[in-house]
Amino acid sequence: MALPTASSLRGASPLFVRRSHRMSGTAGSQDYSEATAKYYKFNGCSDDENKSSVTVNFNTGHVLTTDLPLRMGGKDQASQPVECLLAAWAGCTQATALFVSRQMMRENKSCPLLERLEFVNITATRDERGALALPIHEDPPVPSRLHTLTGNVVVWPSFDEESLQLLQEQTELRCPVANMLIASGCRMNVKWINGDEKENRRSLS
Structure with missing residues (x-):
């Protein structure tokens, strides 16, 4: 799968750029292994x-x-196929975040165990020309993939700032669906915030 190009990263959030570059390193370039494959x-x-x-x-x-x-x-x-893709992203994010949280707690006993995530105001966009542009014998002028994914992931209980960032980064690197979306060039501008901080809760309204 092609990784985002330098031009496609212009204007993207720093976290998105950092994740994309990390995917082009060791973790994203290891040879496929039959021994560890899941089907x-x-x-x-x-x-x-x-x-x-x-x-x-x-x-x-x-x-x-x-x-x-x-x-x-x-x-x-x-549901539409793309809606199923988004539901898969949410479900995979929850499952992966729980795994990451458990490992973080094992390494640092003061780190809390994730209880739940809430997905708030999630919006995905794509350019319909990627699927519908004519004539059909010519390549569409834009990719048909999702272009952006925005919104908030609310985390319970609270994590300190460094732990929350680690939880988000490792979840998005390890979740197969999020990894695929990011590697395709989709700009993941989803903000992770602590749910029991009143000022953050007000910002969602």
């Missing part, structure tokens, strides 16, 4: 009565269906 397997098919919908059956026994809004030719009976 995700599924079978899926579109719906004969709704060609915009796909139902996927995973080997874990879970089922996921996607659809499109009516205005896009679907029947609006399930």
